[in-house]
Amino acid sequence: MDFRLTEDQRALRRGVRELLARLFDREALRAAVDARSLDRDLWRELGAAGFFALRLPEAEGGVGLGLPEAVLVFEEAGRVLLPGPLVSTHLAAGTVPGAAEGAVVVTGASEGLVPWLDEADVVVGDVSGAVPVRSVDPLTPLHRLPGTGGRAHPFLPQGLRPGGTPAAERLPTTAVLLTAAEQVGSAGATTDMAVSHARTREQFGQVVGGFQAVKHLCAGMLVRTELARAAVWAAAVTGEAVEIAGAKLLADEAATRNARDCLQVHGGMGFTWEADVHLHLKRAWVRAELGMTVSQAEEAVAAAL
DSSP: OOOSOOHHHHHHHHHHHHHHHHHSOHHHHHHHHHHOSOOHHHHHHHHHTTSTTTTSOGGGTSOOOOHHHHHHHHHHHHHTTOOSOHHHHHHHTTTSTTTTTTSSOEEEOBTTEEETTTTOSEEESOOTTOEEEOOSSTTOOEEEOTTSTTOOSOOOOTTOOGGGOSOGGGHHHHHHHHHHHHHHHHHHHHHHHHHHHHHHOEETTEEGGGSHHHHHHHHHHHHHHHHHHHHHHHHHHHOOHHHHHHHHHHHHHHHHHHHHHHHHHHGGGGGSTTSSHHHHHHHHHHHTTSSSOHHHHHHHHHHHO
């Protein structure tokens, strides 16, 4: 099986990266952190670009692409820390009116946590009694369902069948995979940030990238990113639940460990609010608790062995 990207897929990834560079650059990221609210204009721009309707058939007004292409798009979203319930709205496209166009924001419960509940126009599932909790990520406000302690059943918006999804019970794995793709994007971004800093920052008369310890950190980050990316891409092609669980496991590790190693490469300045590294680490922590936790992924993989 050939897992290399086609020319069309490479063009899609390139186009999405250019689009997000225009719509959500670092200045917009920092503005979102300060605002702590969802930018509806940005949401509609994403809808107009086909972000949410990517897997809807063309006959239904969608782009007509598949899960492998969606994974590429969500990886780019994770790379720039695009905020909002992206996965939920994407899955609702074609079923919830306005979701595909970005006119409606859709969210749902995942592991007992409900992201962006106050901003959502449509909530999938019963979230009655959900209470706000302090989120470590300033770009992901959270509510917690009562009695879950932050844990509940996996994300299961029953009855939704966007983009030709064969059955509602497959939606949890789709949500998990797209969340994993976002984690891979974040892991790739922090790798690039660490390498860029190591090439320019000087200490003791030489760039810090010349020190063996820093080289090892950057090399380890690259390996984790590429392993997770390969697992996510492969799972997008096969659609096997156990492979998706394994991909989420690798992606969570890559995103969280890479962000921590990126902090180390940056040294003291990496721990400041002005640096973006901490935003990647905080988002990685939150995503690791959504869709499928590390322990759940481990159990799923172990059960299949």
